[in-house]
Amino acid sequence: MDPNSLKGLYIHIPFCSVKCYYCDFVAFSGQGNSTTRYLKALQKEMGSYKGAFVDTLYIGGGTPTELNAEELKFLLDSVQNHFGSIRDFQESTLEANPESLSRDKVDLLKSYDMNRISLGLQATQDRLLRILGRQHTYDDFILVYGNLRRLGFKNLNVDLMFGLPEQFLADFRQSLEQVCDLGPEHVSLYGLQVEEKTVFKKRGYRVEEEESREMYQEALERLTQAGYRHYEISNFAKPGYESVHNQIYWRDEEYVGLGCGATSYRGGVRKTNTGRLNLYLNRMEEGISPAEEEERLEGKEKLGETILLGLRMLSGLRLSERMKAEFHEQWQDLQGKGLIFFEDSKVRLSSEGLFLANRVFREFVPPF
Numbered sequence: 001m002d003p004n005s006l007k008g009l010y011i012h013i014p015f016c017s018v019k020c021y022y023c024d025f026v027a028f029s030g031q032g033n034s035t036t037r038y039l040k041a042l043q044k045e046m047g048s049y050k051g052a053f054v055d056t057l058y059i060g061g062g063t064p065t066e067l068n069a070e071e072l073k074f075l076l077d078s079v080q081n082h083f084g085s086i087r088d089f090q091e092s093t094l095e096a097n098p099e100s101l102s103r104d105k106v107d108l109l110k111s112y113d114m115n116r117i118s119l120g121l122q123a124t125q126d127r128l129l130r131i132l133g134r135q136h137t138y139d140d141f142i143l144v145y146g147n148l149r150r151l152g153f154k155n156l157n158v159d160l161m162f163g164l165p166e167q168f169l170a171d172f173r174q175s176l177e178q179v180c181d182l183g184p185e186h187v188s189l190y191g192l193q194v195e196e197k198t199v200f201k202k203r204g205y206r207v208e209e210e211e212s213r214e215m216y217q218e219a220l221e222r223l224t225q226a227g228y229r230h231y232e233i234s235n236f237a238k239p240g241y242e243s244v245h246n247q248i249y250w251r252d253e254e255y256v257g258l259g260c261g262a263t264s265y266r267g268g269v270r271k272t273n274t275g276r277l278n279l280y281l282n283r284m285e286e287g288i289s290p291a292e293e294e295e296r297l298e299g300k301e302k303l304g305e306t307i308l309l310g311l312r313m314l315s316g317l318r319l320s321e322r323m324k325a326e327f328h329e330q331w332q333d334l335q336g337k338g339l340i341f342f343e344d345s346k347v348r349l350s351s352e353g354l355f356l357a358n359r360v361f362r363e364f365v366p367p368f
């Protein structure tokens with residue numbers, strides 16, 4: 001393993017005050033007393049890569065801002081002790097929820113020169129935020145957004161969701177309007193998926209496909225009008241503000257993920273740490289690898305993964321002869337259904353394909 005290159009470094013903080021009703025991420029509520037052990041475990045994991053040259057850092061979750069200011073400082077110091085000054089990274093993102101990004105934490109992030117903050121907003125109507133089980137109001141978000149701008153953060157992302165229970169097109173339009181008026185540099189847009197073991201699943205909620213499609217279409221138009229470039233299925237950026245870190249995933253490049261449930265991809269091997277918090281902590285303390293799954297992606301399977309990642313990008317994917325030959329039937333079928341199109345020797349998702357991307361991607365994962 002080359003210790004000198006670590007293009008993308010992801011650190012997972014799996015703590016949340018309360019689990020949102022749609023969430024199936026590796027995130028735990030009521031585990032605040034594990035944070036010190038967790039941060040020490042992360043520090044130990046960082047030790048395997050000490051001295052590596054980091055291009056992009058992404059601290060995600062869970063809710064990284066569930067850490068208090070002292071814990072956040074410990075984490076950022078650990079990063080700097082292993083990988084050098086955060087100031088020198090090309091991009092350093094921290095995910096934050098409005099209710100827990102207090103002013104002292106904003107000051108702290110600024111003092112470390114973190115240069116990108118990603119805020120989970122989801123909707124601007126408090127009624128919908130309550131339905132989602134979110135712990136903040138729109139006013140909380142506005143306060144935090146203002147603090148970040150006042151302190152000079154010039155690269156902000158805002159997450160929005162569509163296809164929510166009791167969300168009407170008018171609500172979603174209003175969310176888009178309000179976000180466009182604020183003008184963050186980046187907007188991420190997620191259509192609700194009702195996942196197993198979530199509160200929404202237990203309540204039997206189903207996403208209305210037609211309404212969802214209308215909202216997605218509305219977002220494409222409104223965000224484009226407002227000067228955002230749609231560069232990935234779910235992501236929109238003002239020119240020059242595309243997420244450098246996330247493009248590492250979509251371009252099928254190497255990255256390292258640290259923490260409970262985090263995935264790394266290096267040397268053709270994908271490795272995922274256990275998503276069970278206590279097991280992760282115990283293993284790290286006993287000096288045992290926290291990796292639970294390890295697979296070497298090869299042959300057609302690897303090719304399929306490269307294709308589905310590449311198709312996420314609106315710029316499209318240049319197909320190798322092998323990609324054309326191995327998936328000949330799939331290309332014919334998807335083109336026939338109007339989900340993809342070929343142009344300038346590249347393949348791209350059509351507007352219907354963008355909305356139904358998961359159906360397209362299924363064609364490229366085994367069994368083929």
Ligand code: SF4
Pocket residue numbers: 015016018019020023024025027061062063097120
């Ligand atoms: S804040 Fe994010 S990670 Fe935490 S429960 Fe909600 S959606 Fe999941």
